[in-house]
Each structure stands twice: as C-alpha cells, then as structure tokens.
Amino acid sequence: MEISVVIVIVSIATALVSCWTWRILKWVWFKPKMLESYLRRQGLSGTPYTPLIGDLKTDFSMTMEARSKPIKLTDDISTRVLPYPVKMLNTHGRTFFTWFGTTPTITIMDPEKIKEVFNKVYDFQKPHTFPLATLIASGLVAYDGDKWAKHRRIINPAFHLEKIKSMIPAFHQSCSEVVGKWDKVVSDKRMPCEVDVWPGIVSMTADVISRTAFGSSYQEGQGIFELQGELAQLMRQSFLKAFIPGYIYLPTKDNKRMKAASREIHVILRGIINKRLRAREAGEAPSDDLLGILLESNSGQARGNEMSTEDVMEECKLFYFAGQETTSVLLVWTMVMLSQHQDWQARAREEVKKVFGDKEPDTEGLNQLKVMTMILYEVLRLYPPLTQMTRAIHKEMKLGDLTLPGGVQINLPTLLVHRDTQLWGSDADEFKPERFKDGVSKATKGQVSFFPFAWGPRICIGQNFGLLEAKMALSLILQRFSFELSPSYAHAPYIVITLHPQFGAHLVLHKI
Numbered sequence: 001m002e003i004s005v006v007i008v009i010v011s012i013a014t015a016l017v018s019c020w021t022w023r024i025l026k027w028v029w030f031k032p033k034m035l036e037s038y039l040r041r042q043g044l045s046g047t048p049y050t051p052l053i054g055d056l057k058t059d060f061s062m063t064m065e066a067r068s069k070p071i072k073l074t075d076d077i078s079t080r081v082l083p084y085p086v087k088m089l090n091t092h093g094r095t096f097f098t099w100f101g102t103t104p105t106i107t108i109m110d111p112e113k114i115k116e117v118f119n120k121v122y123d124f125q126k127p128h129t130f131p132l133a134t135l136i137a138s139g140l141v142a143y144d145g146d147k148w149a150k151h152r153r154i155i156n157p158a159f160h161l162e163k164i165k166s167m168i169p170a171f172h173q174s175c176s177e178v179v180g181k182w183d184k185v186v187s188d189k190r191m192p193c194e195v196d197v198w199p200g201i202v203s204m205t206a207d208v209i210s211r212t213a214f215g216s217s218y219q220e221g222q223g224i225f226e227l228q229g230e231l232a233q234l235m236r237q238s239f240l241k242a243f244i245p246g247y248i249y250l251p252t253k254d255n256k257r258m259k260a261a262s263r264e265i266h267v268i269l270r271g272i273i274n275k276r277l278r279a280r281e282a283g284e285a286p287s288d289d290l291l292g293i294l295l296e297s298n299s300g301q302a303r304g305n306e307m308s309t310e311d312v313m314e315e316c317k318l319f320y321f322a323g324q325e326t327t328s329v330l331l332v333w334t335m336v337m338l339s340q341h342q343d344w345q346a347r348a349r350e351e352v353k354k355v356f357g358d359k360e361p362d363t364e365g366l367n368q369l370k371v372m373t374m375i376l377y378e379v380l381r382l383y384p385p386l387t388q389m390t391r392a393i394h395k396e397m398k399l400g401d402l403t404l405p406g407g408v409q410i411n412l413p414t415l416l417v418h419r420d421t422q423l424w425g426s427d428a429d430e431f432k433p434e435r436f437k438d439g440v441s442k443a444t445k446g447q448v449s450f451f452p453f454a455w456g457p458r459i460c461i462g463q464n465f466g467l468l469e470a471k472m473a474l475s476l477i478l479q480r481f482s483f484e485l486s487p488s489y490a491h492a493p494y495i496v497i498t499l500h501p502q503f504g505a506h507l508v509l510h511k512i
C-alpha cells in the first residue's frame with residue numbers, strides 16, 4: 001500500500017516536472033527557433049537567436065556606451081539614441097528582425113507597411129511584454145479590441161477642439177508662471193543669464209495637465225506628477241535590466257518603490273475622483289476640465305457600457321503621463337533648435353509680434369501661427385518624443401508582401417523613418433522647417449513617413465491639446481526673451497521612455 005502511494009506521488013511529480021521542462025524548453029528554445037526559421041524562409045534577415053536574452057544584452061551595452069558622452073549638435077542623434085537598431089539597419093537592410101528576449105521583433109521602414117500596421121488596429125495590437133509599464137500608464141494607450149474602442153468613444157469628447165479652446169486660459173496661466181520666474185531671474189541679474197530651461201518646462205507642462213485635468217483640484221493632482229517622474233526613472237533602470245530573467249518580479253528596492261509609488265498615485269486619484277463624484281451628485285461639479293467632461297460623457301453611456309471608477313482612474317493617470325512627458329520634450333527641443341537656428345527664432349518672434357503684439361495669446365491667434373507650426377513639425381520630425389512604437393501579432397498575418405507568424409512583434413522606428421534619406425532627401429538630418437510650408441501631406445508626398453503622433457484610428461487623442469499648449473508656451477517665451485545656447489550646453493538626447501535632454505538645456509536668456 002505504502003509503496004503504491006509513493007509510486008503515485010513520484011509519477012505525478014515526474015509528470016509535472018516533465019510538463020514544466022517541456023514548457024520552458026518550448027518558450028526558451030523551440031518556439032523562438034521555429035519563428036526564426038519561419039522568418040528566414042520569408043527571406044528576412046536578422047540576428048541569430050541567443051537563448052532567453054535575445055539581443056537585449058547587446059542593445060543594453062551599446063545604449064550605455066552611446067550615452068556615456070554628448071554629441072555635436074550637427075551629428076545624427078540616431079546613433080546615440082538607438083545605436084543597436086541603427087547598426088542592424090546598416091547590416092541587414094530596411095526590413096530586419098532582432099530579438100526582444102524570446103520574441104522576434106521585425107523592424108520596418110517601408111511607409112506602405114507602416115500605414116497598414118497603423119490602420120489594422122484589431123490585428124496589430126499593443127504588446128504586453130513589459131508588465132511594469134502598466135504601473136505608469138495603462139488605460140486607452142494599452143487596451144485593444146472592443147475595450148479600446150469603447151474607451152476611445154467615451155474619452156473623445158474631452159479632446160474636441162471646442163473643449164480644448166476653453167482650456168486656453170489654463171494653458172496661459174501655467175505657462176506665464178514659469179516664464180515669469182525666468183523673467184525674474186534675468187531681471188534680478190540685470191543682464192542676460194544662463195538658465196537650465198528643462199526643469200521649468202517640465203513643471204510648466206505638469207501644471208497645465210493638473211489644471212486642465214482636475215480644475216480646482218489641481219494642487220492635489222500635482223503630487224501625481226512627481227510620483228510619475230520617479231516611476232519613469234525607476235522603470236528605465238528596470239527596462240535596461242530586463243535581460244536578467246524575471247528581474248522585474250524580484251522584490252528589489254527599486255521594484256518595491258515602483259509598486260509603492262503606483263499605490264500612492266492611486267490613493268490621490270481615488271480621492272480626487274470620489275470628491276468629484278460626490279459633487280456631481282450634489283449638482284455642484286464643474287464639467288469643463290478633462291475629468292468633468294469624461295464623467296459627463298461616461299454618464300451618457302447606455303447601462304453596462306460605462307467605465308468603472310477604476311477605469312476612470314487609469315485614464316486620468318494616462319493623461320498625466322501622455323500629456324506631460326511628450327509636450328515637455330517637444331518644447332525643450334524646440335528651444336534648443338531655435339537657439340541653434342537664430343534665423344528661425346527671429347522669424348517665429350516676428351510672427352508672434354505680428355499676431356499678438358504684446359497682448360495675451362488667444363486661441364484664434366494661436367491657430368494663425370504658420371511659421372511656428374512649421375517649426376514644431378520639423379522638431380517633431382527630428383526629435384519625436386516617442387522614438388519607436390511596437391505592435392504584436394497573435395495569428396499568422398499578411399503585411400505587404402510578407403506573411404508573418406503569430407507571436408512576433410513589429411517595431412515602427414519613428415526616429416529612423418523621420419531621418420531616412422531615402423524618404424526625406426540627403427538633407428534629412430538638417431533642421432529645415434520650410435519642408436512643412438505647404439502642410440504635412442505635401443512634405444511627406446502623401447506617405448506615412450511622418451508619424452510623431454502615430455497614425456490611423458489610434459492616432460494620439462491629445463495632439464491638438466499638445467500643439468496648442470506648445471504654441472502658447474512658445475508665444476509667451478518669444479514675446480519676452482531672445483535665447484541662445486550657453487557654452488555649457490551639452491547635446492545629449494536619450495530615452496527615458498520619451499526623448500529627454502540628458503544634461504538639461506542650458507540656454508542664455510536675454511530680456512527683450
């Protein structure tokens with residue numbers, strides 16, 4: 001009897017161990033090798049598979065090496081920002097595959113294929129290869145299929161141009177506060193002086209999103225921004241260590257802090273949203289900020305079709321991250337480019353003076369700023385805040401002349417496409433806003449070769465918001481100052497989720 005119990009236990013244990021061994025072998029070896037030979041049969045060129053870590057280690061060391069020193073302003077930033085993809089592009093050509101751990105990732109440079117990926121949102125989905133990313137931004141940007149469609153429909157009204165227009169006074173207030181602080185620094189010294197404009201820009205865009213998202217509760221919302229900044233830095237460190245198997249699940253100091261910061265953000269948001277829901281019940285809540293419009297739109301949905309309070313919290317968290325990071329990055333590189341290209345700075349100021357004089361910028365005027373729009377597009381081309389985007393496919397799919405197996409990822413390398421000489425000409429690396437004088441479709445000859453806000457049904461919902469905010473901030477800056485690069489400025493774009501200036505942006509501000 002005892003012997004038969006032992007035999008049963010040993011048999012079950014053996015079956016379990018064999019099952020797990022098979023699963024691990026399949027994950028680490030058989031599936032990647034099967035996908036690799038599938039891709040090679042398609043004629044695709046790429047790196048050979050290294051078990052478990054794929055190309056993460058090489059990518060990591062090349063990135064660390066590249067960011068160890070600044071570059072010249074005239075250098076192509078791609079080799080500093082994305083050294084590994086650039087090397088692969090030069091080695092394997094315009095469609096190639098590399099390995100994100102055990103997952104093959106196909107990079108495509110062809111605008112027709114990029115368009116197809118962006119348009120077929122149900123087939124090319126968001127990847128979920130980095131679970132910690134949801135701590136910082138989940139919500140609309142991370143969902144797929146019907147859940148994405150439902151959330152997009154409910155959130156859309158918050159970003160209608162008419163609604164954004166009513167937020168212009170909040171843009172003005174936040175931007176003039178920071179510009180006023182710079183003004184005081186320069187006035188106190190009574191001479192042109194050096195300012196690192198990056199921290200000011202970061203707090204300006206955080207203030208804008210706090211005011212426009214939460215109206216009168218904006219001070220409570222500001223804590224979220226600091227916690228998200230901390231999360232982004234910690235996540236960047238984790239991301240680069242992702243080649244250590246299971247690293248992100250270990251109870252390290254950083255991983256624990258990330259989870260704690262995320263919990264703190266939830267507590268603040270829950271407080272703001274519950275307060276607003278109570279005010280709505282009492283008929284006292286404002287409905288002109290993003291949260292108000294979102295709750296209004298949500299309450300108009302059919303029963304069972306609305307978002308839960310948890311869902312609303314995720315979306316607010318996303319507004320903070322998506323709205324603040326991207327616009328601050330756009331503004332800082334615009335100031336750097338205008339410092340380097342004084343002729344364009346003078347043209348932009350002339351236009352601002354012509355449209356507004358010394359008066360407060362208004363929506364109508366902001367929409368007339370043609371030169372500024374050209375400049376912002378050119379900065380978004382050369383310094384796209386999101387340098388690449390990824391999509392995943394879960395079943396066999398056609399993509400142009402390729403047939404791709406389920407289980408691979410597609411990488412859309414925004415920065416490399418935006419600076420591609422085949423698509424933009426031999427001067428692709430030069431700052432020439434005149435490319436956009438007749439609009440985006442003329443500049444791109446109707447191709448999907450410019451997509452700083454993505455493309456198709458999932459195009460950035462906040463693009464008008466971000467562009468109007470940037471125009472407001474720049475108008476106020478150009479009305480008050482002229483600026484140039486300080487001798488201490490070091491050009492060092494690097495990725496902290498978006499494209500940050502590694503050593504800040506030290507400019508010399510002259511009061512006008």
Ligand code: HEM
Pocket residue numbers: 140141142152318319322323324326327330385386389390451452453454457458459460461462463465466467
């Ligand atoms: C210069 C400013 C901005 C840039 C360059 C930018 C860029 C992008 C890009 C590239 C995506 C697509 C990401 C992907 O699909 O992988 C995106 C999506 C999104 N952005 Fe923006 N963004 C900007 C401003 C904003 C602002 C101000 C907000 C909100 C306040 C915002 C909210 C969102 C949201 C919610 C999505 C998800 C849309 C969806 O999946 O349906 N963005 N943005």
